[in-house]
Amino acid sequence: MIQEPFAIGSSHIHRLDPRLKILFATAYSFIVALSNRFPALFAALMLSLLLIGLARLNVWKAAKRMALVNGLILFFWLVIPLTFEGTALFHLGPLSVTREGVLLCARISLKSNAILLIFIALVSTMPITTLGHAMNRLGLPGKLIHLLLLTYRYVFVIDQEYQRLVRAAKIRGFRPETTINTYRTYAYLMGMLFVRASARAERVHHAMVCRGFDGRFYCLRDFSSTRTDWAWSAFMISIILGLVGLEWTRII
Amino acid sequence: MHISEGVLSGPVLVSGIVLAAAGTAIGLKNLDYDRIPQIGILSASFFVASLIHVPIGVSSVHLILNGFVGLILGWGAFPAILVALTLQAVLFQFGGITALGVNTVIMASPAVLCYFLFGRLIIKKPSVALPAAFAAGALSVFLAGILLGLALVFTEKDFFKVSTIVVMAHLPVMAVEGVITALCVGFLKRVQPSMLPGYLRS
Structure with missing residues (x-):
């Protein structure tokens, strides 16, 4: 974790x-x-x-x-x-x-x-959020900070999703070995992770647009x-x- | 694949930072604000996927997936990998500040190269796409190993043997990455081909 x-x-x-x-x-x-x-x-x-x-x-x-x-x-x-x-x-x-x-x-x-x-x-x-805000105040590009904070936000969500997929695989008797079957399982698992991540990204983006997201990410924090x-x-x-x-x- | 802190010389560290900054600037310039949620969430999933340990013989390797990042994000690989490395540094202390630039260049530039070499092939029919994806996965790890070796040799020419060992150690990883990238691209082609670059244009 x-x-x-x-x-x-x-x-x-x-x-x-x-x-x-x-x-x-x-x-x-x-x-x-x-x-x-x-x-x-x-x-x-x-x-x-x-x-x-x-x-x-x-x-x-x-x-x-x-x-x-x-x-x-x-x-x-x-x-x-x-x-x-x-x-x-x-x-x-x-x-x-x-x-x-x-x-x-x-x-x-x-x-x-x-x-x-x-x-x-x-x-x-x-905390990483503070790191992002401080880096923004130090003049790093806004897009990069936006990317850092969003990535951080979703690392935990995606990690849980991954844990869930692994649990499902284990329940079906999956045991990692050096076989093509293992590699295929991991590849498909990751593929599924990306598919779900991308669907989630689309939903998140729509939700952000609904709330008036105009392309700029504001760091409200002042130090x-x-x-x-x-x-x-x-x-x-x-x-x-x-x-x-x-x-x-x-x-x- | 990391160079730890305190190994490289000043000129190598500085060139790494300059190149990483240039690549990131291009990546960010090509990136619409509209696409940031998508890149952010994808780079989070690459971060998680790189924690997966895949068994190989008696040992196991963790995936790097820089070829796959490149195939999907193109120049966006630079900011995505920079962000992922920063998070790794803060969350796991895998690295510090000085080698961040060099490590970004080591992993992101092969990713971008693979995008230009193979990006257009992976939307073709499977008999072309899967070998291309394998090549992208394997080549990006191989080139990353070579760049890592070069960074060491430019620091100190006596590092040559260490570099050779590092590149050799990556050969099995190359094969695994190639296989996994090919299978993963095959999966995406069947499940959600719109995620692959250039799909809408074809």
Whole structure:
């Protein structure tokens, strides 16, 4: 089932101006992605963890999400050190583990975790509707926001429809296997999903037109920045300057 | 099919963002406000369909369906895939912000290409349409794998072996996607052919 486990909360981070959170998360993510020095990357990971702590999220749930991503990173650890050119650290039979490969993997792991943690701390801590409205206020194209919000609205409906079709298939004794019959069942199931979705889209569109939909989607929500928001922006800007300093001035 | 955050270099990330923005702009420009409910609901169903795990041998793969998105939406695949990836990032934390552009390009540009190559064939008689749909499903996954590999190699030429492994790993997915896309198009041709592009014109 699709859920938004982090969206609701009462921490300071949850109450911040969503526009501020989106802007900061974007700037921070890009700086981390472009950094290469270990002091900056370690600092970034610590800062991301700090913000996760400040958002008072369910640590267990956040850890489960991170485990998934780190599974992929494990794949890099298995392949890159063995295939990378460079000075050998030690040998495993005919293969050699290179220093450059290990360093690269370490960088990727730090960056990836820092970026995803900040994303959970700042972006996943708002409902998607708020995200859409804030993105609209930040000047993203109205059509794109409209599409995002409608898609989000219908993901849950379509997911339920899918669950219903799967239940019906199971009751008829369907068991997924590697056979053409299984693939056909899935293909038809999806086809049915699209047919129903498209019929629903038509009904929704007619209903919208009946209610005076003129092609524009209005975001009525306005965001205002409070004094706390200004304090947080100062804090976030200093974080960014600090990271930039660590990466490009080589203090440490 | 995702590149995780923190892997790619700055130039690759930036070109991804520029290309994704261009594709999305074209997609949105071609999109009437009237069609947004339809695209939104279809992109929701693609989102759900991509959560389906299909067994293959001892393991299972989840469907990508970018070929199918392309066949049905054309340039609309760019905004639809961008939105689906954003939702995946927020709901499941499959990705963050920096690689969103690259990942959109990796999946959406093969989709658009398949639309131009095969879009007109799938409304023809089944003996032409089904192979074309198979090709669209398989080719779009293959090209997505190649683009993913290229993004890695442009970041670091020593990523070549990793890229090869990634492309190889997608070969079985290609076959499954091709079969499912063909069967799904066959189903739509019988049940609701008006969903296929160009049906009204023919």
